[in-house]
Amino acid sequence: MIGKIKELAKKYEKEIIETRRRFHQNPETSWKEVETTKYIAETLKKLGCENIKVGFGGTQCGVTAEIVGKPGANEKCVALRADIDALPLKDEKDVPYKSQNENATHACGHDAHTAMLLAAARILTDIKADLKGKVRLLFQPAEEHGVNPGAKALVDGGAMEGVDAVFGIHVMSTTPSGEFWYRVGPFMAAADGWELTISGKGGHGSTPETAIDPTIAAGQIIGAFQSIVAREVSAKDTAVVSIGGVKTSSFVFNIIPERAEMNGSVRTFRPEVQDHVEEAMKRIVDGVCAGTRCRGEFKYSRFLPATINEEKTTLLAKSVAEELFGAAKVKESPLNMGSEDFSYYSRIAPSAFAYLGTASAEKKSDMPHHSPKFDVDESVLFMGAAMHAAFAWSCLEGKK
Ligand SMILES: [Zn+2]
Numbered sequence: 001m002i003g004k005i006k007e008l009a010k011k012y013e014k015e016i017i018e019t020r021r022r023f024h025q026n027p028e029t030s031w032k033e034v035e036t037t038k039y040i041a042e043t044l045k046k047l048g049c050e051n052i053k054v055g056f057g058g059t060q061c062g063v064t065a066e067i068v069g070k071p072g073a074n075e076k077c078v079a080l081r082a083d084i085d086a087l088p089l090k091d092e093k094d095v096p097y098k099s100q101n102e103n104a105t106h107a108c109g110h111d112a113h114t115a116m117l118l119a120a121a122r123i124l125t126d127i128k129a130d131l132k133g134k135v136r137l138l139f140q141p142a143e144e145h146g147v148n149p150g151a152k153a154l155v156d157g158g159a160m161e162g163v164d165a166v167f168g169i170h171v172m173s174t175t176p177s178g179e180f181w182y183r184v185g186p187f188m189a190a191a192d193g194w195e196l197t198i199s200g201k202g203g204h205g206s207t208p209e210t211a212i213d214p215t216i217a218a219g220q221i222i223g224a225f226q227s228i229v230a231r232e233v234s235a236k237d238t239a240v241v242s243i244g245g246v247k248t249s250s251f252v253f254n255i256i257p258e259r260a261e262m263n264g265s266v267r268t269f270r271p272e273v274q275d276h277v278e279e280a281m282k283r284i285v286d287g288v289c290a291g292t293r294c295r296g297e298f299k300y301s302r303f304l305p306a307t308i309n310e311e312k313t314t315l316l317a318k319s320v321a322e323e324l325f326g327a328a329k330v331k332e333s334p335l336n337m338g339s340e341d342f343s344y345y346s347r348i349a350p351s352a353f354a355y356l357g358t359a360s361a362e363k364k365s366d367m368p369h370h371s372p373k374f375d376v377d378e379s380v381l382f383m384g385a386a387m388h389a390a391f392a393w394s395c396l397e398g399k400k
Pocket residue numbers: 107108144369370
């Protein structure tokens with residue numbers, strides 16, 4: 001069956017590329033994917049998908065639908081996920097399918113994800129009679145939003161109810177074209193953000209003794225934050241504490257400012273490390289502010305959980321990929337400090353999230369994600385569609 005799925009994917013290759021280009025030319029940013037949603041929903045309807053639900057998080061964005069196989073064979077449900085949003089960025093590529101929207105570009109490859117999953121839906125419809133269970137398709141908005149992630153809205157809307165396994169692919173411009181990268185366990189980091197306001201007492205630069213200088217506290221805190229990862233996180237764990245910005249309420253050579261403000265981000269994998277880093281940052285802020293007579297207001301926000309891949313599900317994806325791509329093209333991925341809202345699904349059901357390499361210097365598809373010249377190597381898209389369909393079929397066969 002996996003051979004047949006690959007053949008079908010190849011048969012639909014031209015259509016997959018056309019669909020990807022259609023989305024590429026008409027990008028919509030997070031929580032604005034209304035036309036993209038309509039197109040997906042209409043396509044799924046034409047394919048005969050069931051239980052089509054449109055609109056999540058109180059918007060008209062996002063679609064879920066089901067392909068129901070042989071009745072009674074198995075009650076299992078496999079979810080396949082694609083994110084559908086673009087980025088608020090001007091397209092600087094010189095290609096015929098360039099974005100027609102001045103203010104948006106598919107610079108992360110979510111257009112490719114959407115086209116691959118739509119093609120997988122078509123393949124799975126073709127082999128419906130051989131499916132021992134049902135496949136739920138998740139076309140989610142707003143992966144890039146960060147603060148209001150689309151995945152969370154789908155979960156809240158019931159999209160993960162009854163799901164036994166969930167699979168997702170991200171195209172990757174740093175991974176060689178045509179390679180499939182998997183990883184068991186922690187894969188992508190949790191993304192947190194923090195804000196700090198240090199209040200002192202402003203004064204004349206010539207008489208600091210009459211003032212309370214928040215800049216001195218800020219400097220000590222910047223230094224002390226560096227010791228968290230270096231001295232408090234085990235070398236066997238991984239974490240990043242970064243400072244994004246530092247500013248003072250005045251910027252004049254002879255004035256001691258009233259306030260200093262900072263913000264930044266934290267990336268971790270294990271919840272214990274995440275808790276520890278947050279506690280250490282608060283402890284340092286309190287200690288330094290007490291020592292320098294300042295007042296610190298520290299706000300720590302957890303934006304996205306870490307993406308943790310379940311072992312059996314991921315090893316199934318690996319073996320399916322080996323059959324499709326050939327073992328030499330299937331590799332274990334290193335940890336990635338980036339984040340993905342796929343983590344909301346991986347907290348609920350056993351999951352496998354993987355990368356499909358699209359990096360080719362010749363095809364100019366090796367630009368960084370989120371750069372205005374980002375593009376994908378379209379010759380690998382049929383493999384992504386095949387991977388989605390073959391994973392779903394294998395999972396329903398009970399191969400996991
Ligand atoms: Zn992105």
